[in-house]
Amino acid sequence: MNGKFRRRRLAILEILKQHEGPVISHDIAYALNQRGLDVSERTIRLDLQEMDRQGVTLSHGRRGHRLSEAGLAELHLARTHERVGFLSSKIDAMTYAMTFDLDRCAGEVVVNTTLCASDQLRGALGEIAAVFAKGYGMGQLVALAEPGERIGEIDVPARMIGFCTVCSITLNGILLKHGIPVQSKYGGLLELHDGNPVRFAEAIDYRGTSLDPLVIFIRGGFTSYRSAIRTGNGLIGASFRELPADAADPARRLAAKTDAAGLGGFYRMGAPGCELLGIPASAGCCGAVVIGGLNPVSIMEERGEHVMATALSGLLPYARLFPYTELPRRLAALTRRLK
Incomplete structure (x- = not known):
């Protein structure tokens, strides 16, 4: 997994974590652009297809995607690794x-x-x-x-x-x-x-x-x-x-x-x-x-x-x-x- 995709992937997981229900790819792309990540809606759809396949997100069809338990665990582990050395x-x-x-x-x-x-x-x-x-x-x-x-x-x-x-x-x-x-x-x-x-x-x-x-x-x-x-x-x-x-x-x-x-x-x-x-x-x-x-x-x-x-x-x-x-x-x- 290259560094650029990993950063985008973690950002997607963070956005999904902030919502109780499913989120559509358009809204995810908009949120990422607001964070300074220049990414298209098509790219997000492709990312989500791969993340669905890996089980870190769950598809709800036209209603969008939400975070799975595996995705939540991955997000927590990633942020823990990032915090090491923070002190x-x-x-x-x-x-x-x-x-x-x-x-x-x-x-x-x-x-x-x-x-x-x-x-x-x-x-x-x-x-x-x-x-x-x-x-x-x-x-x-x-x-x-x-x-x-x-x-x-x-x-x-x-x-x-x-x-x-x-x-x-x-x-x-x-x-x-x-x-x-x-x-x-x-x-x-x-x-x-x-x-x-x-x-x-x-x-x-x-x-x-x-x-x-x-x-x-x-x-x-x-x-x-x-x-x-x-x-x-x-x-x-x-x-x-x-x-x-x-x-x-x-x-x-x-x-x-x-x-x-x-x-x-x-x-x-x-x-x-x-x-x-x-x-x-x-x-x-x-x-x-x-x-x-x-x-x-x-x-x-x-x-x-x-x-x-x-x-x-x-x-x-x-x-x-x-x-x-x-x-x-x-x-x-x-x-x-x-x-």
Whole structure:
């Protein structure tokens, strides 16, 4: 199947999916032309004959065609394949887009946004504070968004609030602006014993997933932050990154300065070409481990509270962020204002 026909075929399947009943070839051709695909009605008829033969569409005579179960499955599989690598591309885009200036502590940083009810957040405040206090959160700063606000791609709906945490990709952006490229390799679960990291118990390659690995682990119930903050033993979210070995020393200094600004730094950093917490670094590179920005949010899921967490949700001015210790007061003030 050539690439041009495959794109047209998937577009036809998408159009049929949007309709409950059969669609005639004239309407399909019109819709495709509206999308910028220059195609004739005759071409669509020939495509549909072949697709009927293969069982991905069903003919209803003069009434048109509709999508079959096989066609729906093909469409879902194709879109899944297209989304693989999307997250890695998004990381690169957000890294370039952020405008934060470390020397002035001004500009925009990358944040994660979790939509939840104020009561859900209020009930977890103590444990969320413990996550930050133990050093299991990215930095020390958070933000709150009101109903009706938009944080990047996320709209905060009525009767909910947005809880924003610093995304660890912010560190990538700061290093890049100082001439140090960082590659995000894996997102995973870091195993802790007595408060110390032992190894990556799970790791997902960013290039092979369409979802943030930590979101996958949070929704799957694989984390154990409550145990980590109480006993020092558990599984917490972290990512493995690589940077040029020659840039290791300036990267450490910049990460320390970033941490001092409340945005978080390196959790651990390895020697050139050496293994770090069970993951080997490439030749000429140093491995580095960065804490997951969504870690504080996992507490709510572990408490049985279903929330909607989105990693890399957008950019937020640094001035909007405040220390996590102010979260109880700020949340109470926001709740009163919304009543």
